[in-house]
Amino acid sequence: MDEEDAASDLKTVSPGRSLLSSAMVGSANRGRVLQTLFDLGPTSRAELARLAGVNRTTISGIVQPLLDQQVLVEGKPIRPSESGGKPARPLWFSPEARPICGMLLMPDAVHTCLVTLAGTISAEESEPFPVERPRIADVERAIELCTARTLAAARREPLGIGVAVGGMVDTDRRAVIAVNLAPVLNGFELGDMLTRRFGLPALLDHHPRALLVGDRWFGKGRGLQTFAAVYTGEVLGGALYLGGHLYRGQSGAGGELGHTFVQVDGDICSCGRRGCWETIATLGWLRRQAREIGIDAPDDIHSRRLVELARDGAPGAEDLLDRYARNVAVGIANLQQTVAPNFYVLHGDVVGGGEIMAKAIARHVRALVPSRSGGEISFAIGETEDRAALLGAAGLVLSELLQFPL
């Protein structure tokens, strides 16, 4: 790669949380223009200037260096309007810009990929962790191997590594606090390890929060100021984007939605407490119920199969689908009553259930929350599981680069 170009491009100033170079995001205007562009999609210079609230001279001062550095490209001219005038060329993020390395750390494996600034995924790799009593050195080795393979595919040096962690994290220390299903990862200072090993800035966040960041940059939350992401599967989690800010809580402790209470004296949860939302709205619950009502192969039940079984008229399937949707809806209703995000992107297992599952959840939420005029609650289905997490992980780095106020 071109060293001089890289230096003037998105140079990193420290291996810690800050990825910012004065060259790229030195001005608030620049951040605002790039955010506006991201939210709108390909847009002409004139339109971008108008919508970002900057004048023509400012927009040229911002856009030209980014074109020179191949961060942005100009598309084919759009036909001029009836009144004549120069044909406008829409600006968008260049596929030649330096990519971001996205990583998903799960209890049993690591996944990595490259993500372009336009949200295209490539160079996907994964590496399992040893099943039998893994040591942290084994885990580190697997992460190194996987990351090195992905980075080797990059034509230009990546801007940084963003990690979605399927467990509790300390976003300030860039460390894993605890992963219930993989205690070997507890206390793992992954951010430091990645920076030391690969010389790239690295950022970590909780998996559901990364999903929301991915939605905000590349998905259904693009351009929105307030919404929530809810993930269900083996575990349950979520994240909130409120008034233009990702709500993390102290050191990233917020968003443990799975462990909010929905049932006093309910079932025991993986966290050791009773009655958490996670005990009634995850796959563990669904499998137990499927077994109880005699559904075939209850251990292989998930939303997609449940929807198919209900469609085929399997005994009890329609009722189970409705109860599962209601259990997911219960926690969403609480969230709606507490902070009213009004727009929810559903992730994880329920994505497989498609529109039928989303509609069932929406119906129950609406029944559980008093209606108010102008307070329409809507739902969208997120990307498929790994893709959503990897885009989100990359989005963490992007947010930092664009000085997006998360």
Ligand SMILES: [Zn+2]
């Ligand atoms: Zn719990």
